[in-house]
Every structure is written in structure tokens, then in C-alpha cells.
Amino acid sequence: MLVEEDLLMALVGAIMEAVGERVVGIYLGGGLADTDFSPSQATVNLLVVTDVDPDRAMLDTVRDIHAGVEDEFSGWGDRIDIEYVGLPGLAGFRTGQHVGLRSEAGETLHLEPLTELNVLSWESIRERSVDLVGDPADTVLPEFSRDEFLRAVRQHAAGWPQWTRSHTRMDQQVYAVLTMCRAWYSARLLRQASKREAALFTAAEFPRWEPLITWADEWWYAVEEPTPRGPAERTLIERVQDLVDELSERVLMAGTPAQGAGIEPPRPPVDAPDARG
Structure with missing residues (x-):
């Protein structure tokens, strides 16, 4: 059995033992749910839907069991993202009066307000996930308008220029490139895609960034553990920041069909530095 399967069984078993009477569904998203997932980089993204909104008591109940699983699978600690959301929160998150539980990239599970x-x-789980417990995700999670989806994409993209400047490890720079490719894909087509699918799409749209995007894709999907994982070179960081800045700006300018605004075509291709050198 693959370690990923052992990990999933441990997580789902611990959740059901702790709060099984409240669980409506458990869904696997993220890299492991994609057909082109990277064995060395894929994350475990779990969405746990409960019949009530999570509260402090639920947090206290499940926090220790998650910490125990992460200790057992120590190499996966920063690659496990977990979210708990209640049916009331899914229906009423637009009011700003609901909270969920979240743990991302190794952080401690905590209460967090639900926002757009x-x-x-949630849309990623609706579109491409594996149902582990309960009814299919697309029957449990509500539908979201494309305008609502695009606003969420814009909010997400807006924070990446600053993030990229403060996270300068090689793997973080690669992640920034591929994340912005996914943001551009989502802004253009109003749906989500895997990192590789979005990278291919964005490289075709922006030929001047194709070498940098191809480098990031090859690094992320390397069969062996990619190296190096230490700080990226200064010149590479500058190129990544330029790409992130440009794509973030373009995503923020993206319009929706409902607004009657088109999305600007890419700039004319110009020579781009080769990131693979």
C-alpha cells in the first residue's frame, strides 16, 4: 500500500472516530486527486463537511488527533491541508457570520471566518475530488456563480506578489509560478485546472514566459526529489517576481461575461530570460 493511502486511511479514521456523528462528507482534493499529481510535491487536501458549524469544542476535539496523524507521517506535515465547514456555513458564508476550521502547510488547526x-x-472540490465519506461532493456543496468564483480568484491572486517576495526557497518560487498559472487559467476560463494543465495553457498564452513556466513545471513534476530546495538565486527570484506581478495584475483586470468586459489578450511576445539556465 502506498504511503498516501496509509495517510488517508489514518486521517479519515481519526476524523470519524472523533466527530463521525457530525460528518456529512469527507472529500479529497488537491494534488492527490489529480491524474497528473507529483509524488514528491502533491498535497493532501481534505474537506470535511459537518452538519453544524465547527466551534471551539470541535476544534479541541479534532486538533490533537490531527497532530497525532501528522506526527505519525512526519514527512507530510507541511503537505496536509484540512478544512472543516458546516452546512450552515456553506449556505450562509456570504453574511460573514460563520466560521470553519483550517490547517494549511503545517500550521496548527484553527478557527477562521468563512469568506468569499x-x-x-469549495469549487475545486465540486469540480475534481474523490468522495471518501458521504454523498458526492457536487450534491453536498452548493453551486457558485461565475462572478462569485472570479471575485475569489482575484482576491487570491492579489496577495501573491507580496508572498513571492517573502518566500524565496526554490520550491516556494516554483509554487508561486504554478499558482499564478492556475489563477490565470481560472480567470480566463472560469474553472480550475491542475498545475500542469494550467502551466501548459499559460505558457501558450504568454510565449515570453514559456521558458520560466516550463522550468517550474519540470521542477514540480520531477520523478526524483527535485534539487536544490534551498534559497533560489537572486536572478531567478527577480524573474519569478516579474511573472507573478504581471499575471496578478492581469487577473485583477479580468472581466466576467456578466459584466460585458473582455479579458485583455497577452502582450506581444518579447524575449524572456531562460529560467532553465
């Missing part, structure tokens, strides 16, 4: 930004992860 959550639509990104």
Missing part, C-alpha cells in the same frame, strides 16, 4: 475566498477551495 473559500469559494476557491
